[in-house]
Amino acid sequence: MQLRTARKGPNSGHQFYGCSSFPTCKGIVNIQTGQTGATADTAPATNPTRIPRVFVSRPRNEHNQVRFFQSVAVASPVLEGLIESDLAEQALRAFAQWRLDFPIPSEPPTWNERQRHVFSVAEKILTRGRITLCSRSIETLFRKRFIGSEEDQEIVISDEMLIQPMERINSNVWLDSVPENLFYKKYLLNKFGVDFLRWVTPQVELTSLLSTTSAPQFSGRVDFLICQPNKQPTVVEIDGEQHHQQRELDGLRDEALRKEGYAVMRIPASELEGLGGASLSSLEEAFSDKEHRLDGTIRHNQKLIKFIHATKISHQVQLSILQAITVGALPIIDSSSWNISTDLNAAGWLNDNDCLFVVKAALDDLVVLLRNLGQLYSIQICTGNPKIALGAESSGIHLSFTGEAHPSLPTFGVQDVSIPFDIANSVFTSSSAILDLPSPKTLEYFLDYIFRKPTFWEGQLDAISRTLQGKDSIILLPTGAGKSIAFQLASFLLPGRSVVIDPIISLMEDQIDNLKSAGID
Numbered sequence: 179m180q181l182r183t184a185r186k187g188p189n190s191g192h193q194f195y196g197c198s199s200f201p202t203c204k205g206i207v208n209i210q211t212g213q214t215g216a217t218a219d220t221a222p223a224t225n226p227t228r229i230p231r232v233f234v235s236r237p238r239n240e241h242n243q244v245r246f247f248q249s250v251a252v253a254s255p256v257l258e259g260l261i262e263s264d265l266a267e268q269a270l271r272a273f274a275q276w277r278l279d280f281p282i283p284s285e286p287p288t289w290n291e292r293q294r295h296v297f298s299v300a301e302k303i304l305t306r307g308r309i310t311l312c313s314r315s316i317e318t319l320f321r322k323r324f325i326g327s328e329e330d331q332e333i334v335i336s337d338e339m340l341i342q343p344m345e346r347i348n349s350n351v352w353l354d355s356v357p358e359n360l361f362y363k364k365y366l367l368n369k370f371g372v373d374f375l376r377w378v379t380p381q382v383e384l385t386s387l388l389s390t391t392s393a394p395q396f397s398g399r400v401d402f403l404i405c406q407p408n409k410q411p412t413v414v415e416i417d418g419e420q421h422h423q424q425r426e427l428d429g430l431r432d433e434a435l436r437k438e439g440y441a442v443m444r445i446p447a448s449e450l451e452g453l454g455g456a457s458l459s460s461l462e463e464a465f466s467d468k469e470h471r472l473d474g475t476i477r478h479n480q481k482l483i484k485f486i487h488a489t490k491i492s493h494q495v496q497l498s499i500l501q502a503i504t505v506g507a508l509p510i511i512d513s514s515s516w517n518i519s520t521d522l523n524a525a526g527w528l529n530d531n532d533c534l535f536v537v538k539a540a541l542d543d544l545v546v547l548l549r550n551l552g553q554l555y556s557i558q559i560c561t562g563n564p565k566i567a568l569g570a571e572s573s574g575i576h577l578s579f580t581g582e583a584h585p586s587l588p589t590f591g592v593q594d595v596s597i598p599f600d601i602a603n604s605v606f607t608s609s610s611a612i613l614d615l616p617s618p619k620t621l622e623y624f625l626d627y628i629f630r631k632p633t634f635w636e637g638q639l640d641a642i643s644r645t646l647q648g649k650d651s652i653i654l655l656p657t658g659a660g661k662s663i664a665f666q667l668a669s670f671l672l673p674g675r676s677v678v679i680d681p682i683i684s685l686m687e688d689q690i691d692n693l694k695s696a697g698i699d
Contacts, residue, residue: 230602236381236399238279238351238591239583245501248601249305250274251312251493253321254630256486257697259333260309266337268407272376272596273340273490274308278498279591280505287506294608296551296559297504298673301605303547303628304497306670308600310697312489313547313627319539320492323532324485333482337407342487342594346526347372348581351380357416357447358401365453369462377406377596387413388434396431403597406465411598412441414461416450439598488528491579491592492540498577498590499544504606507575507588513545514562517574519587525579530568537566537577550623554646554671556614608673612648621667628670629696635660642668662689 184190230248237244250273252260260270289297312320349363349372362380382403384396402414413435415428432442441464449455499518502508508516518541523533545560552559570576576584583589618639625631634642637655641664644651655661669676680686693699 230600231386232604233386233597233601234383235277235379235386236352238581238593240352241282242279242591243282244277244279245604246275246277246595246597246601247305247497247603248275248308248597249310249493249497249603250276250308250490251304251310251316251697252486252489253312253317255333256335256489257309257311258695259335261695263335265335265340266407268405268596268598269337269340270309271598271600272405272407272594275597275601276494276592276594278494278501279589279593280498280501281507281588283505283507285506287504289504289510291609292555292557293510293559294606295555295611295673296510296548296557297500297606298608299671300500300548300551301497302673303624303670304493304500305603305605306628307694307697307699311628311630312493313543314630315546316489316492316539316543320485320489320536323535324488325481335486339480339483339486341407342490342527346524346580347375347593348583349375350581353380354401355416355418355447357418357450360450360453361414361416361445362402365450365458368453370465374406374465376594377404379403379405379595379597384431387440388438396434400435404465405596405598407596409465410441411439412443412464415442415444416447417444418447484528484532488532488536491522492536492543494592495537495540495577496544496547498592499541502575502588502590507590510548510559512562513548513560513564516541516564517567517571518564518577519567519569519571519574519584520577520579521569521582522577522579523568524582533568534566541566547627550620553620554613554616554624555611611673613646613672616643616646621671624671625663625667628667628698629663631663635663638664638667641665642671646671662692666693 183193233246235244235246248271311317349367351362353359353362358380362375362378366374366378380402381399384398384400387400387403388396400413401416403411404414405411417428428444432444435442443457443461443464445457445461446455449458499508499516503510518537520533520537522528522537523530528536541564545564548560565574570584571587574587576587576589578584578589578591579593581591581593583591618634621639621642622633625634636659637653638660641651641653645665645668653661653664665676665678678689680689690699
C-alpha cells in the first residue's frame, strides 16, 4: 500500500492508502475514515484475467513480417505520474502498443550461442515492462533537451497527453479487395482523418480476438479491428457477393466476437462504391464525435508532451535496431558500419535537429547496453559508433515512422496501434547460460540501468555473481537488506524465466509493487 493524495473528485486534496494495482485490486481504504471504497468493476469481457495474448495480424507489405509490442520507456517522473494517475486502461495500452514491420531475410543469419544469449537478454531487459523506465542516461539527456531542467517535478498526465498525433502516415497497406482498399484508404481517411488510422488494424487473425475455448472453432481473419480509447472495440467486415453463401458461418463468427465484448459491423461492398449508406452511417455515428480528436497545434508546443514521446520513440528505435541485428540487416560486431536513415522528421511533430538528437541518443544508449552484455558474456560486440541521417540514404537500413517504405533499403516501419487487450511480448530464443566471473563494474551498470540503484549492498554482488556462474547460494540477510535484488537482477541477466517461491502472499504482493515502481510488470 502507498500513501497518496487524491487529485480530483469529491476527495480531492485528501490522503488515502491505495495499492499500485488499483483498480484491479479489491479497493482502497480512506486514511481519515477507515472506510473501504467500492470494489473495482470486473474487467472487460475482452480480457477477463488480464493475461496478455499473442496478437497476429497481416504485415503492411506482403514481402514483410510484423511483430507487435506492448512496451515503451519513459522517464522516472513520468512513470511515477502514470502509476499515481487513474487513466483509462485502454489509453495506457494505446500508449504502449506498437507494431514493427520489417523484411523477411533471404537467408536467416547464423548466430553462435553467446550472441543468441546477448540478443535474448537485451530484448528481455528492453521489454521488462509495458511502460518501463528508460536508462538514466536517456532521461538526463532528454530532460535537459525538452524540459530544460534537471530538477524532479510532479507530473500530472491525462489520457490525451499519451496519444501522439499522426500528421502523416502512408495508407498503402496490403488488403484483399477493391472495397477493402476503398474503405481504408479513401473512406476512413476522408471521413475521420489520418490520425484515426492509428486506431485501425487491418487483417487481424480471428484467433487473436477470441478466447482459447472458442478460437479453435474458427479460422481466417477479420477485415478491420477498430479500437479507440473509451469506445467499444469494433470489428468491421466488408461483405462482397461471396458472403451471401456463408451467412450462417458469418453469424456464428459474429456471435463469438460479441460474446468477447466486440461490436461487429458488416458493411456491404456496394456502399463503398458511393462511399455512403446505412452501414457506413452507423459507423460514423459510433466514431465521429470530436471528443478524442486532439488539437495538434496545442500539443506540439508542450514541452512535457515532447519529453514523453521523444523518450518513447527512443525505446522504439532501440527495439527496432535490435530486431534489425537479429534478422541480419545490421552486423553485431562492428557498429561503426551501421548506416541508419529515418523519416522521423516527416512525422511532423519534431524538427530535424530534435529528430537526429533522439535517434542518436537512442543508438548510443543501445550500443552501450549491448557492449556491457558482450562483456558479461565474454564476447566483443558493437565496436564503433553508428551513422544516422534524415531522409533517403543509399546504404544501410531505413527507420520509417510514416509507413513509407524506402525504395531500395530494408525498411523497419514503426507505427503505434491500439489493441483492446494486453499483448504478449516474445523474446529471442536461446539456450541456458553459465557465465564467467562477471566484473563488478558491469553488474553495477545493469543495477543502475534496470533498478536505478548506483551500488550494491552487502551480500548482493556475491549472490548475483554466484548465480550467473551457475552456482547455488543460501543468502541470509535482515528484512529490507536487498535479498530480492539478488535474484531479480540475476534473472534479468540470464536467458529464460525465473521461478520465485515466496512463503507468504503479502511478500509476493510487496515485491510486485516494488517491481512495478521500477517499470517491471
